[in-house]
Amino acid sequence: MDDSERADSFYARVAAGGKVEADDWMPDPYRAAILKFVEMHANSELMGVLPEREWILRAPTLRRKLALTSKVQDEVGHAQLLYRVAEDLGKPREQMLQDLLDGKTKFHNVFHYPTESWADVGIIAWLVDAAAIVSQQALRDSSYAPYARTMKKICWEESVHIMHGRDVVLTLMNGTDRQRALVQNALDRWWGPLMQMHGPPTDPARDKDLLWRIKSKGNEQLRQEFLSIYVPRIRELGLRIPDPELRYDDGAGRWHYSEPDWDELRSVVTGHGPRSQERLEFRRVNRALTQWVRDAIIGRAAAAA
Numbered sequence: 001m002d003d004s005e006r007a008d009s010f011y012a013r014v015a016a017g018g019k020v021e022a023d024d025w026m027p028d029p030y031r032a033a034i035l036k037f038v039e040m041h042a043n044s045e046l047m048g049v050l051p052e053r054e055w056i057l058r059a060p061t062l063r064r065k066l067a068l069t070s071k072v073q074d075e076v077g078h079a080q081l082l083y084r085v086a087e088d089l090g091k092p093r094e095q096m097l098q099d100l101l102d103g104k105t106k107f108h109n110v111f112h113y114p115t116e117s118w119a120d121v122g123i124i125a126w127l128v129d130a131a132a133i134v135s136q137q138a139l140r141d142s143s144y145a146p147y148a149r150t151m152k153k154i155c156w157e158e159s160v161h162i163m164h165g166r167d168v169v170l171t172l173m174n175g176t177d178r179q180r181a182l183v184q185n186a187l188d189r190w191w192g193p194l195m196q197m198h199g200p201p202t203d204p205a206r207d208k209d210l211l212w213r214i215k216s217k218g219n220e221q222l223r224q225e226f227l228s229i230y231v232p233r234i235r236e237l238g239l240r241i242p243d244p245e246l247r248y249d250d251g252a253g254r255w256h257y258s259e260p261d262w263d264e265l266r267s268v269v270t271g272h273g274p275r276s277q278e279r280l281e282f283r284r285v286n287r288a289l290t291q292w293v294r295d296a297i298i299g300r301a302a303a304a305a
């Protein structure tokens with residue numbers, strides 16, 4: 001079999017639900033696509049802790065501080081697991097961190113925005129993690145088996161994050177008018193980025209990540225699922241969703257909503273969001289300050305090898 005026949009049979013196998021392991025032969029375009037996908041996911045877990053980290057010292061009670069600290073620790077752990085999956089595809093971890101800091105690779109739009117009150121901590125853990133888990137649950141069926149297995153573990157932890165977020169929101173909603181207003185204000189600011197988060201609809205016939213079953217559901221399908229599950233839950237708490245166009249269309253069997261601002265999404269994920277550069281700079285400073293640890297551990301391991 002020549003390489004193109006081998007690639008054809010590989011793509012036919014993954015399209016039919018076949019699984020790929022790290023040491024299996026795979027065509028270069030598949031390797032590049034899965035690496036790009038997992039690397040962006042790992043970057044997002046790593047950068048995603050920064051908005052929440054800002055609130056650890058300002059948590060209102062010790063119990064909340066403990067819960068938020070362990071969520072942040074979980075997310076860093078997710079980054080660690082995902083960088084391992086990506087490393088096995090051939091890109092060294094140091095290179096991935098360098099590319100992230102140089103703005104050559106991306107992280108999810110929602111982590112480029114500021115947090116303005118404690119209510120943001122609740123909305124992020126409840127709804128940002130909910131939007132993420134809708135896509136992460138679908139990734140448990142990924143054709144790349146090491147990624148699918150890792151997502152099973154991550155999804156367990158994400159479901160606890162959602163309960164923590166809902167509990168923060170519920171407590172505020174049962175508090176004073178001012179506390180309820182803080183939650184509504186947070187929802188008003190986060191709704192736009194949440195609706196952009198899964199990305200614009202793609203043509204399933206041309207979306208390689210779908211054709212190769214790197215992911216099993218398209219962007220629009222994920223957004224529709226998020227809306228079906230969470231719109232009733234948001235309204236149940238007495239919150240108002242800031243989109244006058246939002247309604248379920250029974251005839252079409254889908255949610256109708258105002259077109260998300262795709263220009264904003266493109267600008268934000270390419271490093272022009274309100275906190276993009278500040279958060280990357282925080283990571284740069286932190287990386288420089290901890291360089292001696294890597295030199296001591298990795299340097300010694302390399303010398304011993």
Ligand SMILES: [Fe+2]
Binds near residue numbers: 074075078154158
């Ligand atoms: Fe996570």
Ligand SMILES: [Fe+2]
Binds near residue numbers: 075129157158161
């Ligand atoms: Fe999470």
